[in-house]
Amino acid sequence: MEKIRQISSELRDWIIHTLNNGVSPVAIADAMIKKGFDPKFAYESLFKIVGNESINTSETTQNHYKYELPDIGKKGNLIFTSDREVKVLSRVDKPFILHLDNLLSDEECDELIQLSKDRLQPSRIVDPTTGEEKVTPGRTSKGMYYVIRENELITKIENRIAELTNFPIENGEGLQVLNYGIGEEYKQHFDYFPPNKVDPAKGGQRVGTMLIYLNEVVAGGETVFPKAGVSIVPKKGSAVYFHYGNSENQVDRMSVHSSIPVTKGEKWVATKWIRQRRIY
Incomplete structure (x- = not known):
């Protein structure tokens, strides 16, 4: 069989993401x-990426992401759920990013932090190469997961996110709460899975992320989308929703993002990942 001697832009970005982790x-x-892949080509490509050299990629029309407006983007600048009025502070269409205010109340943020504190563990990532979860230098926070509808507060938050996005609760993974101390960060990464790690039996690909800020960060801790030139400053009760999957099973490489180091204070966030289909 002829060896592969071309690299896609998506694979290049995943290699950078994996190196960063x-x-x-x-x-x-x-x-x-x-x-x-041809061994010589594989090593030469890695050396170029490590050395920040330009690398030719095999771009074809099917590699270009087709943007589709998600339902949350059709709801205007004030979005009403059954128990909340959520304000859109800013919007970017490519990649799709909504900066939202008033998603959670101060009391809900405080309660979620208190419920999560004693369950924190070193954060892990899914290794794009092996598919295994592991602790890496690129992600230095602590975190924990809730199961779907674990308690009254989690159920209330899940219902609110479902109403905002029009994705059923069952399409979402369990809510994750993360804590970043001084100097802790999450380097550039994608939230979607590598194509070869998507499990159709478990909801398929991730298509959207709701990232909720649970406290005021004194300095640092912004969420940065480098390809879009967007930086979101954490504000208690606010959130950022970004969408990166379409109906053609494509994923948006423009959605690469990072959490820059906290330089003063600490940072608490809650993350809800949404899949194509029901997980449970």
């Missing part, structure tokens, strides 16, 4: 070789 270039090159 502490996986060695040799391990990535070995994985590429196992997938059918």
Whole structure:
């Protein structure tokens, strides 16, 4: 079989993401070789990426993401749920990003932090190469997960997100709460899965993320979308929703983002990942 000697833009971005999360270039090159890449081409590509050199990619029309407006983007600048009035502070269409205010009350934020404190563990990522969860230098926060409808507060938040996005609660993963101390961060990454790690039996691909800020951060901790030139400053009770999956099973590479280091105080956030279909 002829060896692969082309690299897609998506694969290039995943390699950068994986390197940022502490996986060695040799391990990535070995994985590429196992997938059918020419060994010399694999190592040369890795060396160029590590050295920040330009690299040619195999762009075709099918690689270009087709933007589709998600339902939350059709609801105007004031979005009403059954128990909340949520304000749209800003909007970007490519990639799709909504900055929302008043998603949670101060009391709900405080209660969620208190419920989560004693369950925190070092945060993990899904290794794009192996599919295994692991702790890496690129993600230095602590976190925990709730199961769907675990308690009254979680159910209330899940219902609110479902009403905002028009995705059923069952399309969402369990709410994750994260805590970042001084110097802690999450380097550039994508929230969607590598194509070869998507499990159709478990809801399929991730298509959207609701990131909720639970406290005021004294300095640092912004959520940055570098390809869009967007930086979101944490504000208690506010949130950012970004959408990166369409009906053609494409994912938006423009959605790459990071959480920059906290320089003063601490940062608490809650994350809800939404899948294509029901998970449960």
